[in-house]
Amino acid sequence: MAISKALADELERRRAIALEGGGAAKAEDRHAKGRMTARERLDELYTKGTFQEFGLHAQHKTRHFGMEKKSIPTDGVIAGSGFIDGRPVAAFSQDFGVAGGSLGEIHAKKICHVLDHAVKAGIPVVGFNDSGGARIQEGVGSLSAYGQVFYRNVQLSGVVPQISVIAGPCAGGAAYSPALTDFLIMTRENAQMFICGPEVIRSVTGQVTTMDEIGSAQAHASVSGNIHFIAEDDAHAVAIVHRLLSFLPSNNMMDPPHKIEADLSVEEDPTLDELVPEDPKMPFDCRVVIRQIADGGDFMEVMESFAANIVIGFGRIGGIVVGFVSNQPTVKAGTLDIDASDKAARFVRFCNVFNIPLVTLVDVPGFLPGVNEERRGIIRHGAKMLFAYASATVPKITVIMRKAYGGAYLAMCSQDMGADRVLAWPTAEIAVMGAEGAVNILYRKELKEAEDRAAKAKELADEYRAEFATPYLSAGELFVHDIIQPRQTRSSLALTLRGLMSKRETRPPKKHGNIPL
Structure with missing residues (x-):
C-alpha cells in the first residue's frame, strides 16, 4: 500500500521539529561560546551517514507545573548508534538547548535504551553529558529515572567500555552516572561537574569557594582525580574518544584491536641503554622509556595530571595492545602514595576485565612515609594495588629498571603477585x-x-x-626470570607478549573478591 502524501508530509513535519531541537537562535548562541550542539557532537563522533537514532519522536510525560502544553523535542536527549572506524558504538547526547537537557522519565528511558542496546550488542557506549540536572517538574519520577541510569551503568561495568564526555553542566546526582563509567573526558572551558555548588557550600558550611576550585576540569584532573582527560573543546573531546577506542575491545569477550604482523621484529634498541641513569638517586622521566618501548612511540597517557608519581596508559608492543604502569622518579621519587595506589589499581582492573595485557616498569623506593599518609589509610589504599594485580588474569610482565624495595616491590607486580615474567636490568636493586x-x-x-x-x-x-x-641474587632464587640489557627490553617484551597471547588462568568460583575500598 502506497503512503499518502499527507502521511509523508506529516512525518517530515514532525521530523523537522525534532531535528531542529532548541532552534537556530540557541544553536548560534552555543557556537558563539565555542560549543557544539548535541547533534553536532554526534556528527563529529560517527562516520558520516552511519548514525541511526532511537526515539526521535519521544515526548515528555509531564502534565503539571505549567508544562502541560510545553513541547520538548526528543525530550532533551539524542540517542542511537553508529560506526567509528568500522566498529559499532552506541551513544547519547544531552541537548542543553531543549529544556536545559534536564532529565525526566522519557529522557532517562532513551538513555537506558541505549545502554541496554550496548550490552546486548556488545558494543562501547559514549555519553555526552550537558544537562541542568533533574527535571523538577516531574518530582520523584526524575530521581527514579536517575536510579535506572545508574543501575545500568553498573550492569554494563566490565562488560562493555563506557566513556563519558562532560561537555557542559553536570551537577548533583547527575554526576554519578559518568562517575560510574570507565573514562571521563571534560572540556576545559565550558564544563562543570560538582555535587554541591559554591553557593550551597557557602550557605551550609560557611566555606567560600569558586567553581574553578571545585567543579572545573583542571580541579578534577589534578586534585580530585575524578576525570581522566581534559579536552580543549568539543572536537578535541571527540578526538580523545576516537583514540581511546582504538585501544579498547568492543566488549569483555573480545580481544583488544591488536595489530599483529606475521614477522616479529627482535632488533635491539641501543637508545634504551642511555635513558636510565645508574645512580639510583638520579631522576628520569619514565614516559621517555615507555615511548621508546611502544610501537612508533605511540603512548596514550591516562590521568596525566593526577598522582603524577605513577604513570598509566595504553600503547602497543609488537602490535599487541598493552596497559603500561610505571613509577615516575621525577615526582616524589616514584614512591607509592594513596592517590597513586588508587590510580594504578583501577587501571589494572580495567585492563584485566577487557583482556589488555599489563606491562609494569619498576623504579620504586617504597610507599610514601608520613603521618598524613598513615592517618588517611595508606595501608588500605596500597592494598588495592596488591589486590588488583593478584586478581588480574591477563598476561602480566614486569621490568625492574632500578629500585624495587619492600612492600612496594610486591605492589608493582612481583612474581609472587602473579607476574608471568619478571625481567630486570643490571641496574636493578631488589631488597627488603x-x-x-x-x-x-x-x-x-x-x-x-x-x-x-x-x-x-x-x-x-x-x-x-x-x-x-643485586638482581643476580634474585635471579638465582628465581624471583627474576632473566636479567637483560635495557636495549633488549622491547624485543623481550614483544616476544613474551606474543607467547602469552593464549594464556588461560582459572580462579576459585566466587561472585567477586572483596577489594579493600
Missing part, C-alpha cells in the same frame, strides 16, 4: 629496603664508632647493595 635504611639498622655500632660517619655509611651501603640487593 633501601641500602641506607638497612645500614642504619644493621650497622649502628660500626657507624657510631666510625671517625667519618658519612664515608663509612657509603662504604657499608655499597657493600649491602652488592651482597643483598
Whole structure:
C-alpha cells in the first residue's frame, strides 16, 4: 500500500521539529561560546551517514507545573548508534538547548535504551553529558529515572567500555552516572561537574569557594582525580574518544584491536641503554622509556595530571595492545602514595576485565612515609594495588629498571603477585629496603664508632647493595626470570607478549573478591 502524501508530509513535519531541537537562535548562541550542539557532537563522533537514532519522536510525560502544553523535542536527549572506524558504538547526547537537557522519565528511558542496546550488542557506549540536572517538574519520577541510569551503568561495568564526555553542566546526582563509567573526558572551558555548588557550600558550611576550585576540569584532573582527560573543546573531546577506542575491545569477550604482523621484529634498541641513569638517586622521566618501548612511540597517557608519581596508559608492543604502569622518579621519587595506589589499581582492573595485557616498569623506593599518609589509610589504599594485580588474569610482565624495595616491590607486580615474567636490568636493586635504611639498622655500632660517619655509611651501603640487593641474587632464587640489557627490553617484551597471547588462568568460583575500598 502506497503512503499518502499527507502521511509523508506529516512525518517530515514532525521530523523537522525534532531535528531542529532548541532552534537556530540557541544553536548560534552555543557556537558563539565555542560549543557544539548535541547533534553536532554526534556528527563529529560517527562516520558520516552511519548514525541511526532511537526515539526521535519521544515526548515528555509531564502534565503539571505549567508544562502541560510545553513541547520538548526528543525530550532533551539524542540517542542511537553508529560506526567509528568500522566498529559499532552506541551513544547519547544531552541537548542543553531543549529544556536545559534536564532529565525526566522519557529522557532517562532513551538513555537506558541505549545502554541496554550496548550490552546486548556488545558494543562501547559514549555519553555526552550537558544537562541542568533533574527535571523538577516531574518530582520523584526524575530521581527514579536517575536510579535506572545508574543501575545500568553498573550492569554494563566490565562488560562493555563506557566513556563519558562532560561537555557542559553536570551537577548533583547527575554526576554519578559518568562517575560510574570507565573514562571521563571534560572540556576545559565550558564544563562543570560538582555535587554541591559554591553557593550551597557557602550557605551550609560557611566555606567560600569558586567553581574553578571545585567543579572545573583542571580541579578534577589534578586534585580530585575524578576525570581522566581534559579536552580543549568539543572536537578535541571527540578526538580523545576516537583514540581511546582504538585501544579498547568492543566488549569483555573480545580481544583488544591488536595489530599483529606475521614477522616479529627482535632488533635491539641501543637508545634504551642511555635513558636510565645508574645512580639510583638520579631522576628520569619514565614516559621517555615507555615511548621508546611502544610501537612508533605511540603512548596514550591516562590521568596525566593526577598522582603524577605513577604513570598509566595504553600503547602497543609488537602490535599487541598493552596497559603500561610505571613509577615516575621525577615526582616524589616514584614512591607509592594513596592517590597513586588508587590510580594504578583501577587501571589494572580495567585492563584485566577487557583482556589488555599489563606491562609494569619498576623504579620504586617504597610507599610514601608520613603521618598524613598513615592517618588517611595508606595501608588500605596500597592494598588495592596488591589486590588488583593478584586478581588480574591477563598476561602480566614486569621490568625492574632500578629500585624495587619492600612492600612496594610486591605492589608493582612481583612474581609472587602473579607476574608471568619478571625481567630486570643490571641496574636493578631488589631488597627488603633501601641500602641506607638497612645500614642504619644493621650497622649502628660500626657507624657510631666510625671517625667519618658519612664515608663509612657509603662504604657499608655499597657493600649491602652488592651482597643483598643485586638482581643476580634474585635471579638465582628465581624471583627474576632473566636479567637483560635495557636495549633488549622491547624485543623481550614483544616476544613474551606474543607467547602469552593464549594464556588461560582459572580462579576459585566466587561472585567477586572483596577489594579493600
